[in-house]
Amino acid sequence: MVSQDDTFVEASRGIDDDRRAELTLGALVCLVVLLLLGMVAFVLREAWPSFAHNGLAWFGPGGSVDNQIQAIFTSGDLREAAQYTFHAWPIVWSTILTTTGAVVIAFVSALFVAVFIVEFAPDWLKRVLEPVVRLLASVPSVIYGLVGVLVVVPFIGNHLVTQGEKASVTPVIQLSGYSLLAAVLILTVTIAPIMIAIFAEGLRSVPRGWIEGSLALGVNRWRTYWKIAVRTARPALVAGTVLAVARALGEAVMLSMVSGSVGFAPNPADGLIFLFEPSRGLAATIIRNTEELSSPPMKHTLYAIAAVLLFSSAMLSLIGWAAKRPMKRYLVAGGSP
Amino acid sequence: MSAVGAPASPGAVRRSESSSSWRLSDRIGLGFAWLLGLLFCAVAVSIVIYLLIQGVRYVRPSLLVTSPSAGYTQSETGGFLDPMIGTLIVALLAMAIAMPVGIATAVWLSEFARPAGLARVAESTVEMLAGTPSIVLALFGTIIFESPALGFLSQTSGGIVFGRSFFAAGAMLSLVALPLVVSTVREGLQAIPTHVREASYAVGKSKIATTRRVLLPAARPSVITGAMLGVGRVIGDTAIIVVLLGATLNLEGVGGVPLLGTLRGTGSTLTSYIYDNAPTGDYNQPNKAYAAAFVLLVIVLALNAGVDVFARRAKELRWG
């Protein structure tokens, strides 16, 4: 017979254990949060001189970005008069172009392919495609970059770019296969499997009853699926797109391998040549210049670029969260990846 | 076009629905889906097969066991044993930090989560970390590890802190793996129905004891899935390695202490080896790059298969 006192003592010991555990775990979580917030603060603090000097013109056009980078870097030698002038528009424009191009193409393709995989593909094909999609989604991006550099870039350089086109843009830039087209293609191949996987999961969790009800009403299969399942899976579509855009923005290594090494803003007014023009995005610029971190003005400029990337990815998370809220009534399908 | 069958109530006549009776826009839609689906198959298959063919062409068992060395032609430059060891070290180091911290965070978020404000901030911060580009984490790593206070984690000479070592790379990579571990373990814990917890409390166990003895062992498949996903992410990252690992071909340890010296020293991993051997890198040996890519792909395939097995086991748990 356990006395009342015994159980009370044991229960209170349990409560002490819990409180201790809660405090320890809570402290650990606090530490992690502080570390991450500290990271954001550090990056912003190091980035401030570059932004302070340039103001909003930091994002604008004005001169050759590569020359500015060179001036910033060499001014680290002198102990006075550090140069901070930096107009990042060509790099920002390159990032906008590659990201938008890749996300648009990947979104359309991924949506149709996901619908195909979940609904219209024959069973044997379904069983083959699902693991293939998952495998492709987990391939490291440097491998895609390798295939891009060894297959796509020479193909574009040798077969798609003509001598006439090359001659027409020399001496401004060199058309050598490292181009916007290569960058968009490889980036699309990198982010599409992720989108397909998330879209497919979202489509699969649409309640079967809704689809069958629509079919019973006589709506044809395609229309049913399109109007009902895709609509219901909208939170998954948003989640997948946000994830893909975040991945595309932060892709440094692969893009530095295929997009060219020039800080040039491709000009749509150039016609077809526009696709073959080299450029360099924000993340690729950082990774190309990490060896110049010892020059203080260069360090501040690189951190400014990193701050822009950090801010963009934070904004993306926010947009994703805000876009999913009005879709709460579709809670059955989707949710976070 | 394919004929698609409509679900029918039992006993009713099965009428198969041919798409020829649809409106044009719907048929175009279906055709587009088939076209893109097959195109995707073709592209995916060709990429995988291309890599496999190139890999098989250039991979030889000797590459896996010889160290890289400097040289001019492909035959002089050795294999990639050191990058493979480097990948292993970096993965172990990153998971050694990410697993405990990740599981602890997941447990706190799932079982305690008080005060609610802190819980929300923690959730948002981890999600923000998930979306942060790894190049930003790499830059942040240079600030931390080049400070004199942390000089013991890399090399110092004459007051200069080198700041690049396995410790530095491993620590930043653990941040990359952390969100995956947290979300997977949290999902696993939340999938356990409340009656299991209540049964445990009813026999007098405290919350933390319940978690340790009942919940975590039950969520083991999720923990393992989270670990494998984290490892997959870590071995695929190149940006942090390029910035924080010092990019030496061979593992170069520091000082005479065996294990600690290697961790404080520099080296390379399969990903940075591929990056350096691509035509845009310093060494430009495409054959070696293909071989290393093949090995990396095989490792990723194995990890994927493992994730499949354990994710299925997690779903199969029945609580009655």
Added chain:
Amino acid sequence: MKRVSRLAATAVTIASLAIPASAGAVTLFGSGSSAAYPYFQELFRVYHQLHHNVKFKYIPDGGNAGVQDVQAGRSEFAIQTRLPLPSDAGTTWDKLFLDGMCIAVNRSNSASDISLSNLANVFLGIDTSWSQVPGSNLTTTIDPVGRNSSAGSYTFFQTSVLNGKTQSSNVFQAQSDGLVAVAVNRDPNAIGYVGLSQSGSGSGVKKLDVNGLACDAANIRNESYPLFRYIWSVLPNNHPSVAVERFLDWVRTSKVAGRVIGLAGAVPAFNK
């Protein structure tokens, strides 16, 4: 029994982790030129064989980046391939040995000679077609390959060939010296400036004569080749490392180092 074995295991682990490093082992940090890096890989190796306790860690991030590393205290010494400028304040420069900057074209190009002014026009974007370079069998557009601004070779080319002007924006900026040779090797229409070390017989590129003089050791030794240059060592003014100074003296003056330099492809200048 269990406790004893566990204690023993712990003791062994701690002891193995605490084995003191070999007495006097020192690692010297350097950075700078990638064009001179092949020479220094050999020099580091031979010096380590002579002095087993000295190891080197060198980052070939470009000569100009190396100088900034020394100024910022991130590196104990730097190797540069251009002359010192007023902006390199706070550092001491010393000549080590001779090297040259060669002009490389693809093997399929029949050009064999180029004048300095023609070369300048190519890299300034004034001459854009191979038909404007006498001796070449090609009529296609020229693809110039050069270096980026952290390279000493870039500044050297700028001062010696372009007379201080910036290279044209269509020049492909390779990240290291070796990559210039790689780019020229792959593109029949390419021309690039690359150091002597990376344009040798194993590199696959063809070297052009400049103003009629070949880029080889003989012409560099008597300083007749127009683009000869010294390889410089850069040390901080304050408290340079004694071990580094000892190494650099060995490189500059010892007979063994002279032989290593010659075998590696450069030209010893002061070695006995």
